[in-house]
Amino acid sequence: MRPIIEVEDLIRHFGATRAVDGVSFTVDAGTVLGLLGPNGAGKTTTVRMLATLLTPDAGRARIDGLDVVTDATRVRAVIGLTGQYAAVDEKLTGRENLWMVGRLLGMDRKQAHDRATELLDRFRLSDAGDRQVRTYSGGMRRRVDLAVSLVGRPAVLFLDEPTTGLDPVSRIEMWDVTRELVSDGTTVLLTTQYLEEADELADRIVVIDNGKVIAQGTADELKDRTGGRTLEVTLAEPADLDRAVGLLHGLGDRRVAVDPQRPGLSVPVDDDTEFAAGVVATLSHAGVAVTDFRLDRPSLDDVFLALTGRATGTGDGTGNGDGDGTGNGDGTGNGDGTGEGDVTTTGAPS
Amino acid sequence: MTAATGAPAARRGPGSMLHDGWILTWRNLVQLPRTPELLLFTLIQPIMFVLLFTYVFGGSIGQSLPPGISYAQFLIPGIMVQTLVFSTNSTAVGLADDLQKGLVDRFRSLPIARSAVLVGRICSDTVRLAMVAVVLVLVGYVVGFRFEAGLGWGLLMIVTAVAFGFSMSWIMATIGLSVRDAETASTAGFVWLFPLTFVSSVFVPVTSMPGWLQVVARNNPVTLLSNLLREFTLIGRPAAGTVLPVLAWMVGLVVVFAPLAVSRYRKV
Ligand SMILES: Nc1ncnc2c1ncn2[C@@H]1O[C@H](COP(=O)(O)OP(=O)(O)O)[C@@H](O)[C@H]1O
Numbered sequence: 001m002r003p004i005i006e007v008e009d010l011i012r013h014f015g016a017t018r019a020v021d022g023v024s025f026t027v028d029a030g031t032v033l034g035l036l037g038p039n040g041a042g043k044t045t046t047v048r049m050l051a052t053l054l055t056p057d058a059g060r061a062r063i064d065g066l067d068v069v070t071d072a073t074r075v076r077a078v079i080g081l082t083g084q085y086a087a088v089d090e091k092l093t094g095r096e097n098l099w100m101v102g103r104l105l106g107m108d109r110k111q112a113h114d115r116a117t118e119l120l121d122r123f124r125l126s127d128a129g130d131r132q133v134r135t136y137s138g139g140m141r142r143r144v145d146l147a148v149s150l151v152g153r154p155a156v157l158f159l160d161e162p163t164t165g166l167d168p169v170s171r172i173e174m175w176d177v178t179r180e181l182v183s184d185g186t187t188v189l190l191t192t193q194y195l196e197e198a199d200e201l202a203d204r205i206v207v208i209d210n211g212k213v214i215a216q217g218t219a220d221e222l223k224d225r226t227g228g229r230t231l232e233v234t235l236a237e238p239a240d241l242d243r244a245v246g247l248l249h250g251l252g253d254r255r256v257a258v259d260p261q262r263p264g265l266s267v268p269v270d271d272d273t274e275f276a277a278g279v280v281a282t283l284s285h286a287g288v289a290v291t292d293f294r295l296d297r298p299s300l301d302d303v304f305l306a307l308t309g310r311a312t313g314t315g316d317g318t319g320n321g322d323g324d325g326t327g328n329g330d331g332t333g334n335g336d337g338t339g340e341g342d343v344t345t346t347g348a349p350s
Numbered sequence: 351m352t353a354a355t356g357a358p359a360a361r362r363g364p365g366s367m368l369h370d371g372w373i374l375t376w377r378n379l380v381q382l383p384r385t386p387e388l389l390l391f392t393l394i395q396p397i398m399f400v401l402l403f404t405y406v407f408g409g410s411i412g413q414s415l416p417p418g419i420s421y422a423q424f425l426i427p428g429i430m431v432q433t434l435v436f437s438t439n440s441t442a443v444g445l446a447d448d449l450q451k452g453l454v455d456r457f458r459s460l461p462i463a464r465s466a467v468l469v470g471r472i473c474s475d476t477v478r479l480a481m482v483a484v485v486l487v488l489v490g491y492v493v494g495f496r497f498e499a500g501l502g503w504g505l506l507m508i509v510t511a512v513a514f515g516f517s518m519s520w521i522m523a524t525i526g527l528s529v530r531d532a533e534t535a536s537t538a539g540f541v542w543l544f545p546l547t548f549v550s551s552v553f554v555p556v557t558s559m560p561g562w563l564q565v566v567a568r569n570n571p572v573t574l575l576s577n578l579l580r581e582f583t584l585i586g587r588p589a590a591g592t593v594l595p596v597l598a599w600m601v602g603l604v605v606v607f608a609p610l611a612v613s614r615y616r617k618v
């Protein structure tokens with residue numbers, strides 16, 4: 001079957017900025033594609049071109065077989081767009097926003113009214129539906145914004161960083177809604193700065209940086225390329241470090257990174273939790289006092305390190321929501337603290 | 351397989367332009383009573399100007415008017431032009447605000463007429479101009495203004511003033527779509543209105559200005575329009591050669607700025 005989104009060599013420059021510089025990918029109907037990249041990677045620019053808001057300098061994109069440039073009006077009847085910031089009219093009520101879009105989509109008054117009620121119910125906004133949107137909380141705004149983009153039952157939905165800046169509860173809610181939509185058959189293209197989010201929702205992930213696709217595949221494939229999970233062990237005594245490294249070398253030829261300041265060790269373990277448990281057991285049996293150990297999932301920073309050999313440079317920017325603080329925070333922390341040691345660790349497995 | 355079962359077919363053509371433009375006009379109009387600051391600015395400012403000018407300057411300026419014409423008779427048509435010209439600023443602010451808040455993107459991602467956002471904005475702002483004009487006439491009646499030449503000419507004065515405001519809205523639309531945010535739009539749409547309305551016959555007869563300024567003031571469209579409106583209300587018949595220049599300005603503004611605004615809208 002033909003993919004519902006086809007992107008071929010899409011290019012858009014702003015002056016000297018190569019915002020999107022030859023991006024290609026396809027999305028099969030009924031699946032979720034995660035477009036993953038740091039701030040400024042070109043995610044929004046790509047989405048805006050696919051949503052017919054921006055004309056590409058070169059390349060082609062088709063939605064449901066329709067060209068986004070030459071067939072823009074028909075493309076708009078197929079898509080829904082929820083941008084990075086809630087684009088709803090603050091002076092109108094939630095219901096009026098939904099009603100207005102229904103009317104603009106050609107529904108009569110009653111159809112538009114019924115559809116608005118249906119969506120307000122679905123997004124738990126029935127009580128707030130007749131209040132002006134400016135009185136809504138951030139999470140409610142996002143929900144009404146998403147509801148507005150669903151009025152016309154789009155076959156393809158673009159979600160541009162749908163959870164950036166949301167509190168953890170609203171974020172999980174957004175994820176649930178997205179899953180529901182997909183189970184109804186909607187195709188979703190979701191952009192995000194969080195590997196965790198792409199991991200949760202996306203069937204396939206396209207990683208972009210500086211306007212170029214630097215990797216694509218399933219979440220598992222990407223994690224394999226980053227070396228999967230890392231076991232972080234903290235020791236009571238810095239003096240034990242050398243002995244600990246020796247013991248670990250005895251367990252296999254994995255690369256061990258040493259952090260004398262913590263003091264501790266990092267060992268890539270991929271998904272081998274048994275091996276991780278073995279490491280901790282071996283150390284304690286040998287009398288090395290372990291004060292803490294844990295498995296770290298790769299953060300976007302780790303993916304970037306693995307794919308490009310450099311940090312994203314936006315570690316702080318990505319951490320603004322506290323949702324996945326641990327993952328991102330640690331990635332940045334390691335990178336700053338013992339830069340070289342970590343690069344070797346994560347770079348090794350390939 | 352897809353969820354698009356109920357998606358309405360894309361509509362095109364002028365029918366949808368009127369329909370979509372009307373929906374967006376509705377959207378802007380229902381906001382009006384919910385935006386106290388805009389209402390206040392719309393209604394209080396003209397009232398204040400009429401009262402201030404009539405009672406503060408009326409005495410001295412009234413001296414330089416032709417005999418038989420009260421300052422209120424002179425002032426109201428001028429104030430109407432001035433107020434409507436200033437009120438068009440909200441077209442720039444409204445569009446810049448919609449741009450900044452991402453609403454223009456939202457509308458442009460829908461299968462609706464491309465011009466609908468502009469049409470909706472300008473139509474609703476024109477309705478607002480008409481409201482302002484009516485309020486002004488009512489306040490005018492309190493301070494002694496009358497439709498001397500009858501109601502018909504009075505209504506023609508209102509319609510002409512609002513039509514001029516409509517054509518100026520296209521300049522404001524171009525400004526609103528060319529700047530980054532609503533504050534800039536407000537300033538950029540505002541500053542040049544001061545010389546435009548003050549170097550004119552709105553508040554004082556042009557003959558009271560220094561010679562070099564008279565040249566500018568005489569050819570200012572605001573002067574041409576104010577004088578025409580005075581002829582409508584006082585004499586009930588425009589003097590020879592006063593209609594055409596005003597009409598030319600109105601048509602000219604629309605012909606130049608409507609395409610500019612539309613092309614700015616396409617590129618945002
Ligand atoms: N309208 C624009 N004018 C100039 N530069 C832009 C514009 N839009 C985006 N850019 C630049 O293009 C690059 C990609 O931006 P964007 O697509 O917004 O990235 P992302 O959404 O991944 O954060 C950035 O360097 C950004 O500054």
Ligand SMILES: [Mg+2]
Pocket residue numbers: 040043044045084160161
């Ligand atoms: Mg973005």
